[in-house]
Amino acid sequence: MEAFAYVAPKSLAEAYTVLANGKSSQLLAGGTDVIVQLREGRRHCDQVIDLKHIPELMGMRWLPDGTLEIGAAKPLAEIYEDAEVARRLPGLIDAASLIGGIQVQSRASLGGNLCNASPAADSPPALMVLGARLVIGSSSGTRELPVEQFFAGPGRNVLAPGELLLAVKVPPPGPHAASFYLRFIPRNEMDIAVASAGAFLRLDATGGRIEAARVALGAVGPTPLMSAGAAAALVGQAPTREVFEKAGAAAAETATPITDMRGSAAQRRHLVSVLTIRALEGALQRAREAR
């Protein structure tokens, strides 16, 4: 492993100063991706900036409108072990509890999972269908953007030099609404998604008609993808198997998969349809249970 300096700022102001010191930096939250990448020579830097000592990045709170604000470096285990989060946002828990094993989840964070920008990451599709927004800060202030606009390509995000991802804001799904996320892996653990799908459904008061829908896909394009076609196939329709199958077919058209050691393009396109249907079925069940 190459030599680098280690810096652990205690405040955001200190972190922005370190970021601006002219050295090439690697941000460290849980480190479950970054440490491995540094060891394997896949990333290089002069300094590693450990963000876990900055209180703003480690918190989690409910805002007055029911939005959940999660500090970017908050460990996943602390998110999914929160009973209120699990009750209100099960679709977020689907992803948070899938990333890595128990030890990894005690360190790994949503912010790290997002910034690493793997097309196969589990949290982006789950957050995209929930309509999550990201809070990005720098020495000159903060900005917000929808999570689906954060990714620039495999391993690349839109953070500008000097910027930090501060928090993830997940709005409340509302009544008769819920999301669901799942992935396909060949084994039952120790694997990365071959394809994944998240789905969000809001039903009308009778439960017989879909008022709003979102479908997001992982591992089938250079970034996580929103499927506008799948959403269009759902809105205004009854939540039936036939409608879900149409949405699955539309999602498969959104996908632009490649063939690699984890799966073939044809397999992935096929899986997108299967997983979209299963995600919609999961979301439907939750939406019907949600009050």
Place this chain on the structure above:
Amino acid sequence: MTTIEKPTYTIIGTRPIRPDGVEKVTGKAQYGADIRLPGMIFGRVLRSPHAHARIRSIDTSAAESFPGVLAVLTHADFPVAADRVEELGETAVNLKELSENILAAGKALYRGHAIAAVAAANPHVAEEALKLIKVDYELLPPVTDVRDAMREDAPLLNENRYTKELGGAKSDKPSNIASHVQFQSGDIAAAFADADHVVEREFTTKMVHQGYIEPQNSTASWNSDGTLVIWTSTQGAFSVRAQLSEILKMPVARIKVVPMEIGGGFGGKLPIYLDPVAALLSKKSGHPVKVVMNRTEVFEGTGPTSGTYIKLKAAEKGGKLTAIEATLAYEAGAYPGSSVGAGAMCMLSPYNIENFKIDGYDVVVNKPKTAAYRAPGAPASAFATESVLDELAKAAKIDPLQFRLQNSAHEGTRMVTGVPFPRIGHEEVVEAALNSAHYRSPIEGPYRGRGVASGFWFNAGMQSSVVVSVNTDGTVNLTEGSTDIGGTRASLAMQLGETLGIPYDTIKPTVVDTDSIGHNDVTGGSRTTFASGMAVYEAGMDVQREMLKRASKLLNAPETDLVYEHGGVHVVSDPAKKMSFKEIAAQSARTGGPINGKGSVLARGAGAAYGTHIVDVEVDPDTGKVTILRYTAVQDVGTAIHPAYVEGQIQGGAVQGIGWALNEEYYYDDTGRMANSSFLDYRMPTTLDVPLIDTILVEVPNPGHPYGVRGVGEVPIVPPLAAVANAIADATGHRFTDLPISPRRVVEELHGLG
């Protein structure tokens, strides 16, 4: 447990705690990576990024002058190796090819081929220095698939290699086909013409790795008196010593190899990779040098087992298997020496077939040189045979196990080599499978299915030495030289306890270095409990004879009136006059000195092993995922010395076979690069991917061993490939003939994708 003709034993068949267990679970056991020596420095190896390239030049000058670097090594530092084949234990080795595999000379033949090595004060400096070594490569087209490599116009790995044809002839033109073997008997044409049913299929399997947890490592100290000490992870310290002696041109006695605890081998730790590198880096630098591989180096730079292509045609008439015709092509990797011969010899061994013709081809490709992997060669060929047998049984409307039973080999049946079998247990194993609770249970539900398959492995004998030292308090030191991979310290101590009639926990077994015991062949061929067990029995009998001599003095009776029994000696004509083992031991200083026994064997009579596996699967037709619902492995184990470790071997072999069947493969890109050289993407089964593997131990004692031992470690990997494929065929109605039957393959074939 089915027991046939088994004597009553006191210790054999019990389940005591292994002597090395506590140290291992508390983390105190010493593995190669734990070695720390004063002044020790660290080596790293530069590896070829290309699958096939001529090495025009290597410039190491910048690396040599890099601060902290203490030695740089290339193949030019090796003494010139002879181009001849040496028998080194279980493996025949061409020394020139061995040395060129350790550090490339002239050509890089696969990605990961070692090119040069650096030793420096710390591993990070060594790693930095590797980047300063300039290698001028002339890129050549790689060939990574066995059928591509066999084509007339294929790029040649070695322009001077000709095919060794049948009868010792040589091919007219250079070829990647290193050799052609053939076994045949009877009249297959007539049998096929006369058959009720004929099935012909083509099969492929991918290159797979043993996947041992502990990477290869070696620490060397070249001493100023010209002696060399090596601490290493190996299945055979004496084989390492012999190979080092040849490569370094050093007398055997000047090399001491200290075998450390081993974190798995499965055949992959028979060849040497790092030991000569560490040795010469130590010689050049004047420091002890430690070299440890990372996982990518293990995948790319050590020996996996062959990818294969097999074409097989078989015939059945009236429920009898009448003919088999097969062509086997096995990837040898960069240098000749695949296990195609063993594959050809094993594939029909469970059965009695009069007419057969098997052709086998050993083919070099631009991949790592293959090494042994648990019953090397047999799983792939059994995959073909047992898949086709399944189809024949179905065509003949006979239960697949019944079909195997009525065609089973038995004592006197000839192997394809013409050698008749001694007492073997395949019939008993299939009968036990037929009568098992698993096989008698129903298998119901959509996309669920059941498969069965049998497998065979020869097992090996070879050489072992042990020494038994009796202490005056009645405890015993058992000194041996066989690497303990599967609990052999326990199984050998148990056999000694049985021989001497003394408690297991009074015996302390230790695996020692090559200076401290006579020659032992490798722990391979499932031979250690069998062959070192024979040596232990001999040593125990040696101690018994000495005990009789001593007791004769102490009891004042002629030796002819004494008998050693139940852990002591008594006078036959006056049984009240007796002394225990402990009492005789206590008097050794005044009856003739220390009591030692020695055992030194060239073990013959290794008993063949048979297994039959039953597996239930469920296939998700939408995702292609195969779930193993239930798995039962039935095996003739001869005598189960320590049944828990026998079961562990069977379970481990079955799990590795399941991985081979479902997900494991070397996945190559077009440039000849393995794209999945990590445990994340090289998908071995995790504990969540397999159910408990049930075992049924059938005991048909091996007449060639004092306690009836048969090797048990290898045959359990032979049946799973076909058993799983047969179960998937039953579940889906679709016959998969290419491994792995990964989710990708299942959805692509079931849905007609790609």
